[in-house]
Amino acid sequence: MEETKPIAEIEKEIVEEFALFDSWDDKYEYIIDLGKKLAPLAQEHKLDENKIKGCQSTVWMVANYRDGRVFFEADSDAIIVKGLVSMLIRVLSGQTPDAIIETPLAFIQQIGMTSHLAQTRSNGLLSMVKQMKNYALAYKLKNEVNG
Amino acid sequence: MITETTIPSLDIAAIRRQFPVLQREVKGHPLVYLDNAATSQKPKVVIDALVDYYSGYNANIHRGIHTLAEEATAAFEATRDTVARFINAASREQIIFTRGTTESINLVAQTWGRQQVNKGDEIIISGMEHHSNIVPWQLLCLEKEAVLKVIPVLDNGELDMDAYKALLSPRTKIVSIVHVSNALGTVNPVKEIIDAAHRQGAVVMIDGAQSSVHLDIDVQVLDCDFFAMSAHKVYGPTGIGVLYGKKELLDAMPVFQGGGEMIKEVSFEGTTFNELPYKYEAGTPNIADTVAFKAALDFVTETGKDRMRQHEDQLLAYATDKLQQLPGLRIIGQAAEKISLVSFIIDGIHPQDIGILLDTQGIAVRTGHHCAQPLMHRFGIPGTVRASFAVYNTMEELDRLIAGLQRAIKLLA
Protein backbone atom coordinates (compact mmCIF):
# COMPACT_ATOMS: atom_id res chain seq x y z
CA MET A 1 0.00 0.00 0.00
CA GLU A 2 1.18 3.47 -0.84
CA GLU A 3 2.55 5.47 2.08
CA THR A 4 0.45 8.48 2.95
CA LYS A 5 2.38 11.72 3.26
CA PRO A 6 1.99 13.63 6.53
CA ILE A 7 -0.82 16.20 6.61
CA ALA A 8 1.57 19.16 6.88
CA GLU A 9 3.41 18.07 3.75
CA ILE A 10 0.23 17.76 1.65
CA GLU A 11 -0.97 21.10 2.96
CA LYS A 12 2.31 22.66 1.91
CA GLU A 13 1.88 21.29 -1.61
CA ILE A 14 -1.60 22.76 -1.88
CA VAL A 15 -0.46 26.13 -0.62
CA GLU A 16 2.30 26.13 -3.20
CA GLU A 17 -0.12 25.26 -5.98
CA PHE A 18 -2.40 28.13 -4.95
CA ALA A 19 0.53 30.54 -4.83
CA LEU A 20 0.57 30.33 -8.63
CA PHE A 21 -2.85 31.99 -8.87
CA ASP A 22 -3.16 35.72 -8.61
CA SER A 23 -6.89 36.11 -9.05
CA TRP A 24 -10.02 34.71 -7.45
CA ASP A 25 -11.13 33.46 -10.82
CA ASP A 26 -8.01 31.35 -11.21
CA LYS A 27 -8.38 29.91 -7.72
CA TYR A 28 -11.98 28.96 -8.34
CA GLU A 29 -11.22 27.62 -11.77
CA TYR A 30 -8.77 25.27 -10.11
CA ILE A 31 -11.24 24.28 -7.38
CA ILE A 32 -13.94 23.68 -9.99
CA ASP A 33 -11.51 21.48 -11.86
CA LEU A 34 -10.82 19.48 -8.70
CA GLY A 35 -14.56 19.15 -8.23
CA LYS A 36 -15.01 17.83 -11.73
CA LYS A 37 -12.20 15.32 -11.28
CA LEU A 38 -13.31 13.89 -7.95
CA ALA A 39 -14.68 10.42 -8.58
CA PRO A 40 -18.43 10.41 -8.04
CA LEU A 41 -19.68 8.54 -5.03
CA ALA A 42 -21.44 5.28 -5.84
CA GLN A 43 -25.20 5.75 -5.91
CA GLU A 44 -25.63 3.23 -3.07
CA HIS A 45 -23.82 5.66 -0.72
CA LYS A 46 -25.97 8.65 -1.61
CA LEU A 47 -28.24 8.03 1.33
CA ASP A 48 -29.84 10.48 3.70
CA GLU A 49 -27.75 9.08 6.54
CA ASN A 50 -24.57 10.02 4.66
CA LYS A 51 -25.72 13.56 3.98
CA ILE A 52 -24.06 16.55 5.54
CA LYS A 53 -26.98 18.81 5.03
CA GLY A 54 -26.63 22.55 4.91
CA CYS A 55 -29.03 25.10 3.60
CA GLN A 56 -27.87 25.25 -0.01
CA SER A 57 -25.89 22.31 -1.31
CA THR A 58 -25.80 18.68 -0.30
CA VAL A 59 -22.66 16.79 0.56
CA TRP A 60 -22.55 13.02 0.96
CA MET A 61 -19.64 11.50 2.82
CA VAL A 62 -18.62 7.98 3.79
CA ALA A 63 -15.62 6.82 5.81
CA ASN A 64 -13.78 3.52 6.11
CA TYR A 65 -11.19 2.34 8.58
CA ARG A 66 -8.33 0.10 7.46
CA ASP A 67 -4.96 -0.65 9.06
CA GLY A 68 -5.22 2.16 11.57
CA ARG A 69 -6.13 4.75 8.95
CA VAL A 70 -9.33 6.54 7.95
CA PHE A 71 -10.35 6.76 4.29
CA PHE A 72 -12.95 9.19 3.03
CA GLU A 73 -15.11 9.38 -0.07
CA ALA A 74 -17.50 12.23 -0.79
CA ASP A 75 -19.66 13.92 -3.37
CA SER A 76 -21.78 17.04 -3.70
CA ASP A 77 -24.44 18.44 -5.98
CA ALA A 78 -22.50 21.73 -6.14
CA ILE A 79 -19.19 21.73 -7.95
CA ILE A 80 -17.24 24.28 -5.89
CA VAL A 81 -18.17 22.50 -2.68
CA LYS A 82 -17.09 19.29 -4.36
CA GLY A 83 -13.74 20.86 -5.17
CA LEU A 84 -13.32 21.94 -1.58
CA VAL A 85 -14.21 18.49 -0.31
CA SER A 86 -11.75 17.00 -2.76
CA MET A 87 -8.97 19.04 -1.13
CA LEU A 88 -10.05 17.86 2.31
CA ILE A 89 -9.95 14.29 1.12
CA ARG A 90 -6.50 14.80 -0.36
CA VAL A 91 -5.27 16.10 3.01
CA LEU A 92 -7.15 13.85 5.43
CA SER A 93 -7.91 10.57 3.69
CA GLY A 94 -5.48 7.83 4.66
CA GLN A 95 -4.33 9.56 7.84
CA THR A 96 -4.49 8.18 11.36
CA PRO A 97 -7.41 9.18 13.60
CA ASP A 98 -5.09 11.17 15.86
CA ALA A 99 -3.59 13.13 13.00
CA ILE A 100 -7.09 13.98 11.68
CA ILE A 101 -8.38 15.01 15.07
CA GLU A 102 -5.40 17.21 15.84
CA THR A 103 -4.78 19.10 12.59
CA PRO A 104 -5.93 22.73 12.54
CA LEU A 105 -6.04 22.55 8.71
CA ALA A 106 -4.06 25.74 8.40
CA PHE A 107 -3.97 25.51 4.61
CA ILE A 108 -7.59 26.65 4.33
CA GLN A 109 -6.64 30.05 5.63
CA GLN A 110 -3.39 30.11 3.72
CA ILE A 111 -5.13 29.67 0.38
CA GLY A 112 -7.69 32.36 1.26
CA MET A 113 -10.71 30.09 1.58
CA THR A 114 -11.63 31.02 5.15
CA SER A 115 -14.83 32.68 3.98
CA HIS A 116 -16.11 29.19 3.28
CA LEU A 117 -15.80 28.47 6.99
CA ALA A 118 -18.21 31.30 7.76
CA GLN A 119 -21.59 30.48 9.24
CA THR A 120 -23.51 31.23 6.05
CA ARG A 121 -21.49 28.66 4.20
CA SER A 122 -21.37 26.21 7.06
CA ASN A 123 -22.54 23.56 4.64
CA GLY A 124 -19.32 24.25 2.84
CA LEU A 125 -16.16 23.46 4.67
CA LEU A 126 -17.04 23.77 8.32
CA SER A 127 -19.51 20.94 8.60
CA MET A 128 -17.40 18.72 6.36
CA VAL A 129 -14.34 19.22 8.56
CA LYS A 130 -16.43 18.54 11.65
CA GLN A 131 -17.86 15.40 10.13
CA MET A 132 -14.42 14.10 9.14
CA LYS A 133 -13.07 14.74 12.63
CA ASN A 134 -16.11 13.03 14.11
CA TYR A 135 -15.46 9.94 12.03
CA ALA A 136 -11.82 9.94 13.15
CA LEU A 137 -12.86 10.30 16.78
CA ALA A 138 -15.38 7.50 16.47
CA TYR A 139 -12.78 5.12 14.99
CA LYS A 140 -10.27 6.10 17.67
CA LEU A 141 -12.73 5.38 20.47
CA LYS A 142 -13.83 2.12 18.89
CA ASN A 143 -10.18 1.13 18.68
CA GLU A 144 -9.55 1.89 22.31
CA VAL A 145 -12.60 -0.10 23.41
CA ASN A 146 -11.57 -3.08 21.33
CA GLY A 147 -8.06 -2.84 22.74
CA MET B 1 -51.66 65.26 -29.97
CA ILE B 2 -49.89 63.84 -26.97
CA THR B 3 -52.10 61.84 -24.68
CA GLU B 4 -49.56 59.69 -22.87
CA THR B 5 -48.64 60.84 -19.44
CA THR B 6 -44.93 60.50 -19.08
CA ILE B 7 -43.29 60.37 -15.70
CA PRO B 8 -40.08 62.37 -15.59
CA SER B 9 -37.21 59.98 -15.15
CA LEU B 10 -34.84 59.92 -12.21
CA ASP B 11 -31.23 60.99 -12.03
CA ILE B 12 -29.89 57.59 -11.00
CA ALA B 13 -26.29 58.79 -10.67
CA ALA B 14 -27.44 61.38 -8.13
CA ILE B 15 -29.42 58.76 -6.26
CA ARG B 16 -26.41 56.44 -6.16
CA ARG B 17 -24.35 59.16 -4.52
CA GLN B 18 -26.80 59.14 -1.61
CA PHE B 19 -25.91 55.53 -0.78
CA PRO B 20 -22.46 55.37 0.82
CA VAL B 21 -22.11 51.58 0.52
CA LEU B 22 -22.45 51.74 -3.26
CA GLN B 23 -19.09 53.47 -3.41
CA ARG B 24 -17.24 50.44 -2.06
CA GLU B 25 -15.39 47.68 -3.82
CA VAL B 26 -15.78 43.95 -3.32
CA LYS B 27 -12.94 41.62 -4.26
CA GLY B 28 -11.37 44.36 -6.34
CA HIS B 29 -14.53 45.30 -8.28
CA PRO B 30 -17.08 48.07 -7.74
CA LEU B 31 -19.95 46.50 -5.79
CA VAL B 32 -23.02 45.48 -7.79
CA TYR B 33 -25.72 44.97 -5.19
CA LEU B 34 -28.57 42.87 -6.53
CA ASP B 35 -29.86 41.40 -3.27
CA ASN B 36 -32.40 44.10 -2.57
CA ALA B 37 -35.26 41.73 -1.87
CA ALA B 38 -33.28 40.48 1.13
CA THR B 39 -32.58 43.99 2.36
CA SER B 40 -32.08 47.28 0.58
CA GLN B 41 -29.10 49.53 1.14
CA LYS B 42 -29.55 52.70 3.20
CA PRO B 43 -29.35 56.29 1.96
CA LYS B 44 -27.29 58.79 3.89
CA VAL B 45 -30.42 60.47 5.27
CA VAL B 46 -31.27 57.26 7.11
CA ILE B 47 -27.76 56.79 8.47
CA ASP B 48 -27.69 60.46 9.50
CA ALA B 49 -31.02 60.12 11.28
CA LEU B 50 -29.56 57.32 13.42
CA VAL B 51 -26.46 59.34 14.25
CA ASP B 52 -28.48 62.51 14.93
CA TYR B 53 -30.77 60.68 17.30
CA TYR B 54 -27.96 59.17 19.34
CA SER B 55 -25.86 62.31 19.30
CA GLY B 56 -28.64 64.84 19.74
CA TYR B 57 -31.70 63.65 21.64
CA ASN B 58 -31.42 60.05 22.83
CA ALA B 59 -33.96 59.51 25.63
CA ASN B 60 -36.61 57.04 26.64
CA ILE B 61 -39.95 58.02 25.21
CA HIS B 62 -43.49 58.70 26.44
CA ARG B 63 -42.53 58.90 30.10
CA GLY B 64 -40.02 61.66 30.57
CA ILE B 65 -40.99 65.29 30.97
CA HIS B 66 -37.56 66.62 30.08
CA THR B 67 -36.68 68.15 26.72
CA LEU B 68 -34.78 65.18 25.34
CA ALA B 69 -37.64 62.82 26.14
CA GLU B 70 -40.07 65.18 24.45
CA GLU B 71 -37.93 65.43 21.33
CA ALA B 72 -37.41 61.68 21.15
CA THR B 73 -41.11 61.02 21.66
CA ALA B 74 -42.04 63.52 18.98
CA ALA B 75 -39.63 61.96 16.48
CA PHE B 76 -40.79 58.45 17.32
CA GLU B 77 -44.46 59.35 16.94
CA ALA B 78 -43.78 61.30 13.75
CA THR B 79 -42.72 58.02 12.17
CA ARG B 80 -46.09 56.55 13.09
CA ASP B 81 -47.81 59.39 11.24
CA THR B 82 -45.56 58.91 8.24
CA VAL B 83 -46.23 55.16 8.13
CA ALA B 84 -49.97 55.80 8.38
CA ARG B 85 -49.75 58.10 5.36
CA PHE B 86 -47.42 55.69 3.51
CA ILE B 87 -50.02 52.91 3.55
CA ASN B 88 -53.03 55.23 3.87
CA ALA B 89 -54.27 53.93 7.22
CA ALA B 90 -57.37 55.69 8.53
CA SER B 91 -55.71 56.54 11.82
CA ARG B 92 -52.31 56.52 13.48
CA GLU B 93 -53.47 54.19 16.28
CA GLN B 94 -53.71 51.43 13.73
CA ILE B 95 -49.96 51.44 13.22
CA ILE B 96 -48.23 49.08 15.66
CA PHE B 97 -44.44 49.01 15.68
CA THR B 98 -42.90 45.54 15.69
CA ARG B 99 -39.48 44.12 14.88
CA GLY B 100 -40.60 43.44 11.33
CA THR B 101 -42.91 41.41 9.13
CA THR B 102 -42.12 38.19 10.95
CA GLU B 103 -43.06 39.59 14.33
CA SER B 104 -46.18 41.24 12.92
CA ILE B 105 -47.46 37.91 11.59
CA ASN B 106 -46.61 36.13 14.83
CA LEU B 107 -48.40 38.84 16.77
CA VAL B 108 -51.61 38.28 14.82
CA ALA B 109 -51.33 34.49 15.01
CA GLN B 110 -50.79 34.56 18.75
CA THR B 111 -53.37 37.18 19.71
CA TRP B 112 -56.18 37.26 17.17
CA GLY B 113 -55.44 33.66 16.17
CA ARG B 114 -55.49 32.19 19.66
CA GLN B 115 -58.70 34.02 20.43
CA GLN B 116 -60.58 33.29 17.21
CA VAL B 117 -59.32 30.01 15.81
CA ASN B 118 -60.77 26.80 17.19
CA LYS B 119 -60.62 23.09 16.55
CA GLY B 120 -61.48 22.24 12.94
CA ASP B 121 -61.27 25.85 11.74
CA GLU B 122 -59.33 26.52 8.57
CA ILE B 123 -56.48 28.87 7.77
CA ILE B 124 -55.55 29.54 4.15
CA ILE B 125 -52.08 30.50 3.00
CA SER B 126 -50.44 29.99 -0.40
CA GLY B 127 -47.74 27.78 -1.84
CA MET B 128 -45.45 30.78 -2.38
CA GLU B 129 -45.28 31.99 1.21
CA HIS B 130 -42.10 32.95 3.01
CA HIS B 131 -41.47 30.73 6.04
CA SER B 132 -42.51 33.74 8.13
CA ASN B 133 -46.03 33.37 6.81
CA ILE B 134 -46.12 29.59 7.16
CA VAL B 135 -44.66 28.64 10.51
CA PRO B 136 -46.71 31.01 12.76
CA TRP B 137 -49.89 29.51 11.29
CA GLN B 138 -48.59 25.96 11.56
CA LEU B 139 -47.90 26.55 15.24
CA LEU B 140 -51.39 27.93 15.73
CA CYS B 141 -52.95 24.98 13.87
CA LEU B 142 -50.99 22.58 16.04
CA GLU B 143 -52.14 24.26 19.21
CA LYS B 144 -55.78 24.61 18.16
CA GLU B 145 -56.14 21.49 16.00
CA ALA B 146 -57.04 23.76 13.12
CA VAL B 147 -56.36 22.94 9.47
CA LEU B 148 -53.86 24.70 7.22
CA LYS B 149 -54.94 24.91 3.57
CA VAL B 150 -52.58 25.92 0.82
CA ILE B 151 -53.45 27.66 -2.48
CA PRO B 152 -51.48 25.94 -5.25
CA VAL B 153 -49.02 27.85 -7.44
CA LEU B 154 -49.31 27.54 -11.22
CA ASP B 155 -46.33 26.81 -13.47
CA ASN B 156 -45.94 30.48 -14.40
CA GLY B 157 -45.69 31.46 -10.74
CA GLU B 158 -49.21 32.82 -10.34
CA LEU B 159 -51.70 31.62 -7.75
CA ASP B 160 -54.41 29.22 -8.82
CA MET B 161 -57.33 31.53 -8.07
CA ASP B 162 -59.98 28.93 -8.92
CA ALA B 163 -58.42 26.59 -6.40
CA TYR B 164 -58.38 29.43 -3.88
CA LYS B 165 -62.08 30.06 -4.27
CA ALA B 166 -62.75 26.35 -3.87
CA LEU B 167 -60.71 26.28 -0.65
CA LEU B 168 -62.72 29.05 0.97
CA SER B 169 -65.43 27.69 3.24
CA PRO B 170 -67.54 28.79 6.18
CA ARG B 171 -64.78 27.30 8.36
CA THR B 172 -62.13 29.62 6.92
CA LYS B 173 -61.09 31.97 9.70
CA ILE B 174 -58.17 33.78 8.14
CA VAL B 175 -56.43 34.01 4.80
CA SER B 176 -52.81 35.13 5.08
CA ILE B 177 -51.18 35.87 1.76
CA VAL B 178 -48.01 37.38 0.45
CA HIS B 179 -48.68 40.52 -1.60
CA VAL B 180 -45.53 40.06 -3.70
CA SER B 181 -43.47 36.87 -3.69
CA ASN B 182 -39.86 37.31 -2.63
CA ALA B 183 -38.85 34.19 -4.55
CA LEU B 184 -40.75 34.71 -7.82
CA GLY B 185 -41.58 38.40 -7.95
CA THR B 186 -45.26 37.62 -8.58
CA VAL B 187 -47.70 40.37 -7.65
CA ASN B 188 -50.74 38.56 -6.30
CA PRO B 189 -54.30 39.78 -6.92
CA VAL B 190 -54.77 40.62 -3.27
CA LYS B 191 -57.86 42.76 -3.76
CA GLU B 192 -59.68 39.84 -5.32
CA ILE B 193 -58.36 37.51 -2.59
CA ILE B 194 -59.53 39.85 0.14
CA ASP B 195 -63.00 40.39 -1.31
CA ALA B 196 -63.57 36.67 -1.78
CA ALA B 197 -62.47 35.95 1.80
CA HIS B 198 -64.71 38.68 3.19
CA ARG B 199 -67.71 37.19 1.42
CA GLN B 200 -67.06 34.06 3.49
CA GLY B 201 -66.63 36.06 6.67
CA ALA B 202 -62.89 35.39 6.92
CA VAL B 203 -60.32 38.05 7.77
CA VAL B 204 -57.26 38.63 5.61
CA MET B 205 -53.66 39.34 6.51
CA ILE B 206 -51.33 40.67 3.82
CA ASP B 207 -47.56 40.07 4.00
CA GLY B 208 -46.30 43.32 2.52
CA ALA B 209 -42.59 42.69 3.09
CA GLN B 210 -41.82 42.91 -0.63
CA SER B 211 -44.71 45.00 -1.90
CA SER B 212 -44.34 48.02 0.35
CA VAL B 213 -41.22 49.31 -1.41
CA HIS B 214 -42.47 48.81 -4.96
CA LEU B 215 -46.25 49.22 -5.01
CA ASP B 216 -48.57 51.97 -3.82
CA ILE B 217 -50.20 50.62 -0.71
CA ASP B 218 -53.66 51.74 0.31
CA VAL B 219 -54.90 49.51 3.11
CA GLN B 220 -58.33 51.13 3.00
CA VAL B 221 -58.86 50.45 -0.68
CA LEU B 222 -57.47 46.93 -0.29
CA ASP B 223 -59.73 46.54 2.73
CA CYS B 224 -57.26 44.08 4.27
CA ASP B 225 -57.69 43.36 7.96
CA PHE B 226 -53.97 43.18 8.74
CA PHE B 227 -50.91 44.32 6.82
CA ALA B 228 -47.27 43.64 7.74
CA MET B 229 -44.05 45.23 6.50
CA SER B 230 -40.37 45.60 7.41
CA ALA B 231 -38.46 48.91 7.32
CA HIS B 232 -35.24 47.31 6.13
CA LYS B 233 -36.70 46.43 2.74
CA VAL B 234 -37.83 50.04 2.23
CA TYR B 235 -34.37 51.62 2.53
CA GLY B 236 -34.81 51.79 6.32
CA PRO B 237 -33.02 50.22 9.28
CA THR B 238 -33.26 46.61 10.41
CA GLY B 239 -35.16 45.65 13.54
CA ILE B 240 -38.24 47.76 12.97
CA GLY B 241 -41.45 47.02 11.15
CA VAL B 242 -45.15 47.56 11.17
CA LEU B 243 -48.38 45.80 11.84
CA TYR B 244 -51.44 47.60 10.52
CA GLY B 245 -54.83 46.34 11.65
CA LYS B 246 -58.45 47.34 11.42
CA LYS B 247 -59.36 49.24 14.55
CA GLU B 248 -62.19 47.03 15.70
CA LEU B 249 -59.95 43.97 15.42
CA LEU B 250 -57.01 45.59 17.22
CA ASP B 251 -59.34 46.79 19.97
CA ALA B 252 -60.84 43.35 20.50
CA MET B 253 -57.66 41.29 20.33
CA PRO B 254 -55.92 40.16 23.51
CA VAL B 255 -52.52 41.66 24.30
CA PHE B 256 -49.32 40.17 22.89
CA GLN B 257 -46.57 40.77 25.43
CA GLY B 258 -46.82 42.26 28.90
CA GLY B 259 -44.56 44.92 30.34
CA GLY B 260 -44.08 48.65 30.48
CA GLU B 261 -45.73 51.00 27.96
CA MET B 262 -48.62 48.63 27.26
CA ILE B 263 -50.37 49.16 30.60
CA LYS B 264 -52.70 51.77 31.98
CA GLU B 265 -52.61 50.73 35.62
CA VAL B 266 -50.89 47.86 37.32
CA SER B 267 -51.67 46.38 40.70
CA PHE B 268 -51.13 42.87 41.98
CA GLU B 269 -54.87 42.30 41.75
CA GLY B 270 -54.91 43.05 38.08
CA THR B 271 -53.79 45.27 35.28
CA THR B 272 -55.64 47.43 32.84
CA PHE B 273 -54.15 47.80 29.43
CA ASN B 274 -53.21 50.88 27.52
CA GLU B 275 -55.10 51.89 24.43
CA LEU B 276 -54.04 51.52 20.83
CA PRO B 277 -51.36 51.41 19.60
CA TYR B 278 -49.46 51.12 22.89
CA LYS B 279 -51.42 48.07 23.97
CA TYR B 280 -49.21 46.01 21.64
CA GLU B 281 -45.93 47.80 22.27
CA ALA B 282 -44.55 46.43 25.54
CA GLY B 283 -41.20 47.66 26.80
CA THR B 284 -38.84 50.32 25.52
CA PRO B 285 -39.15 50.16 21.76
CA ASN B 286 -36.45 50.37 19.13
CA ILE B 287 -36.47 54.17 19.20
CA ALA B 288 -33.44 54.96 17.04
CA ASP B 289 -34.43 52.71 14.17
CA THR B 290 -38.02 53.88 14.34
CA VAL B 291 -36.89 57.48 14.09
CA ALA B 292 -34.65 56.66 11.10
CA PHE B 293 -37.46 54.69 9.46
CA LYS B 294 -39.21 58.01 8.82
CA ALA B 295 -36.20 59.25 6.88
CA ALA B 296 -36.41 56.13 4.70
CA LEU B 297 -40.11 56.59 3.95
CA ASP B 298 -39.54 60.28 3.22
CA PHE B 299 -36.76 59.28 0.83
CA VAL B 300 -39.14 56.98 -1.05
CA THR B 301 -41.95 59.51 -1.12
CA GLU B 302 -39.72 62.36 -2.23
CA THR B 303 -38.02 60.25 -4.89
CA GLY B 304 -41.47 59.17 -6.00
CA LYS B 305 -42.64 55.58 -5.95
CA ASP B 306 -44.03 55.90 -9.48
CA ARG B 307 -40.70 57.10 -10.82
CA MET B 308 -38.83 54.42 -8.88
CA ARG B 309 -41.18 51.81 -10.27
CA GLN B 310 -40.70 53.07 -13.80
CA HIS B 311 -36.95 52.70 -13.48
CA GLU B 312 -37.19 49.31 -11.78
CA ASP B 313 -39.58 48.04 -14.47
CA GLN B 314 -37.02 49.02 -17.10
CA LEU B 315 -34.38 47.09 -15.18
CA LEU B 316 -36.69 44.08 -14.98
CA ALA B 317 -37.47 44.13 -18.70
CA TYR B 318 -33.80 44.51 -19.63
CA ALA B 319 -32.63 41.78 -17.24
CA THR B 320 -35.36 39.38 -18.33
CA ASP B 321 -34.52 39.88 -21.97
CA LYS B 322 -30.75 39.46 -21.52
CA LEU B 323 -31.02 36.52 -19.12
CA GLN B 324 -33.29 34.58 -21.43
CA GLN B 325 -30.59 34.66 -24.08
CA LEU B 326 -28.14 32.74 -21.89
CA PRO B 327 -27.92 29.04 -22.77
CA GLY B 328 -29.78 26.71 -20.42
CA LEU B 329 -31.17 29.54 -18.31
CA ARG B 330 -34.74 29.18 -17.09
CA ILE B 331 -36.61 31.95 -15.30
CA ILE B 332 -38.70 30.67 -12.41
CA GLY B 333 -41.74 32.90 -12.07
CA GLN B 334 -43.13 34.37 -15.28
CA ALA B 335 -46.25 35.97 -13.88
CA ALA B 336 -47.88 38.68 -15.95
CA GLU B 337 -47.42 41.09 -13.07
CA LYS B 338 -44.04 41.11 -11.35
CA ILE B 339 -41.91 43.44 -9.32
CA SER B 340 -38.28 43.95 -10.32
CA LEU B 341 -36.79 40.62 -9.37
CA VAL B 342 -35.66 37.66 -11.46
CA SER B 343 -35.27 34.17 -10.07
CA PHE B 344 -33.58 31.67 -12.34
CA ILE B 345 -31.74 28.40 -12.64
CA ILE B 346 -29.21 27.25 -15.22
CA ASP B 347 -29.31 23.67 -16.45
CA GLY B 348 -26.80 21.41 -14.75
CA ILE B 349 -25.37 24.13 -12.50
CA HIS B 350 -26.00 24.47 -8.79
CA PRO B 351 -27.20 27.99 -7.83
CA GLN B 352 -24.61 28.15 -5.06
CA ASP B 353 -21.75 27.79 -7.54
CA ILE B 354 -23.10 30.73 -9.51
CA GLY B 355 -23.43 32.83 -6.37
CA ILE B 356 -19.85 32.15 -5.29
CA LEU B 357 -18.44 33.01 -8.72
CA LEU B 358 -20.49 36.20 -9.03
CA ASP B 359 -19.23 37.26 -5.60
CA THR B 360 -15.65 36.98 -6.82
CA GLN B 361 -16.62 39.67 -9.34
CA GLY B 362 -18.21 41.92 -6.73
CA ILE B 363 -21.77 40.98 -7.69
CA ALA B 364 -24.13 40.24 -4.81
CA VAL B 365 -27.10 38.01 -5.60
CA ARG B 366 -29.05 35.62 -3.43
CA THR B 367 -28.94 31.89 -4.00
CA GLY B 368 -30.87 29.17 -2.28
CA HIS B 369 -34.48 28.55 -1.33
CA HIS B 370 -35.24 32.14 -0.29
CA CYS B 371 -36.98 30.94 2.88
CA ALA B 372 -39.63 29.35 0.68
CA GLN B 373 -38.75 25.67 0.72
CA PRO B 374 -42.25 24.42 -0.12
CA LEU B 375 -42.20 26.63 -3.22
CA MET B 376 -38.83 25.27 -4.38
CA HIS B 377 -40.22 21.80 -3.83
CA ARG B 378 -43.20 22.71 -5.99
CA PHE B 379 -40.85 23.54 -8.86
CA GLY B 380 -38.65 20.51 -8.15
CA ILE B 381 -35.48 22.57 -7.72
CA PRO B 382 -33.06 22.96 -4.78
CA GLY B 383 -33.15 26.71 -5.11
CA THR B 384 -32.61 29.54 -7.54
CA VAL B 385 -30.31 32.44 -8.20
CA ARG B 386 -32.21 35.64 -7.51
CA ALA B 387 -31.26 39.08 -8.73
CA SER B 388 -33.49 41.75 -7.21
CA PHE B 389 -33.34 45.40 -8.13
CA ALA B 390 -33.68 48.73 -6.38
CA VAL B 391 -33.87 52.30 -7.58
CA TYR B 392 -30.08 52.72 -7.52
CA ASN B 393 -29.32 49.83 -9.86
CA THR B 394 -28.29 50.57 -13.44
CA MET B 395 -28.31 48.91 -16.84
CA GLU B 396 -24.50 48.83 -16.69
CA GLU B 397 -24.75 46.77 -13.52
CA LEU B 398 -27.07 44.36 -15.29
CA ASP B 399 -24.52 44.07 -18.08
CA ARG B 400 -21.98 43.13 -15.44
CA LEU B 401 -24.37 40.52 -14.09
CA ILE B 402 -24.80 39.03 -17.55
CA ALA B 403 -21.04 39.05 -18.19
CA GLY B 404 -20.47 37.48 -14.77
CA LEU B 405 -22.98 34.77 -15.55
CA GLN B 406 -21.39 34.07 -18.91
CA ARG B 407 -18.04 33.61 -17.18
CA ALA B 408 -19.59 31.39 -14.53
CA ILE B 409 -21.32 29.24 -17.12
CA LYS B 410 -18.05 28.85 -19.02
CA LEU B 411 -16.18 27.78 -15.88
CA LEU B 412 -18.88 25.50 -14.52
CA ALA B 413 -20.32 23.84 -17.58
Ligand SMILES: Cc1ncc(COP(=O)(O)O)c(C=O)c1O
Ligand atom coordinates in the same frame (compact mmCIF):
# COMPACT_ATOMS: atom_id res chain seq x y z
C1 LIG C 1 -42.30 37.90 1.47
C2 LIG C 1 -41.59 38.01 2.77
N1 LIG C 1 -42.26 37.81 3.92
C3 LIG C 1 -41.66 37.92 5.11
C4 LIG C 1 -40.34 38.24 5.23
C5 LIG C 1 -39.73 38.35 6.58
O1 LIG C 1 -39.35 39.65 6.84
P1 LIG C 1 -38.48 39.99 8.13
O2 LIG C 1 -37.33 39.02 8.11
O3 LIG C 1 -38.04 41.40 7.90
O4 LIG C 1 -39.33 39.82 9.32
C6 LIG C 1 -39.59 38.45 4.08
C7 LIG C 1 -38.15 38.75 4.16
O5 LIG C 1 -37.32 38.18 3.47
C8 LIG C 1 -40.24 38.34 2.82
O6 LIG C 1 -39.56 38.54 1.68
